[in-house]
Amino acid sequence: MKTKNNGMGPGGTKLAGRRAAPSEWFKSFPRAVKQEVNEVVEASIGTGLIGMAAAAAIAVGALGTAWAQSSIGSAGMGLMAEKEGKEGQVLLLMAIPETMVILGFVVAYLILTTLKG
Numbered sequence: 001m002k003t004k005n006n007g008m009g010p011g012g013t014k015l016a017g018r019r020a021a022p023s024e025w026f027k028s029f030p031r032a033v034k035q036e037v038n039e040v041v042e043a044s045i046g047t048g049l050i051g052m053a054a055a056a057a058i059a060v061g062a063l064g065t066a067w068a069q070s071s072i073g074s075a076g077m078g079l080m081a082e083k084e085g086k087e088g089q090v091l092l093l094m095a096i097p098e099t100m101v102i103l104g105f106v107v108a109y110l111i112l113t114t115l116k117g
Contacts, residue, residue: 050115054108061104068097 076090 046116050111053115054111057107057111058101058104061100061102061107065097065100068100069094072097 072090072093076086076093079086080090
């Protein structure tokens with residue numbers, strides 16, 4: 001069942017048969033509600049930026065690892081094709097760049113736990 005609003009907006013503002021613009025609608029709110037809405041918007045922007053910083057820390061570490069492993073992997077395959085018994089060394093050299101991703105996770109954890117949004 002539809003309810004009739006009699007041309008009245010929030011807070012008793014007259015809409016005069018038209019839809020109120022968001023600025024008009026927001027002006028009719030009491031001061032406490034405006035303050036609460038502003039706090040929520042500021043908190044969500046801060047939380048979003050903190051999340052983006054944590055994601056960037058992981059992404060940069062992952063991209064650096066991928067770039068390093070591409071060079072190490074191709075050189076390692078060439079080494080294993082020419083010499084027998086070098087698989088262990090190549091595996092070790094492929095694992096070393098993974099520490100950059102682990103460091104990215106550590107930095108992201110520090111960002112998320114120390115900064116408040």
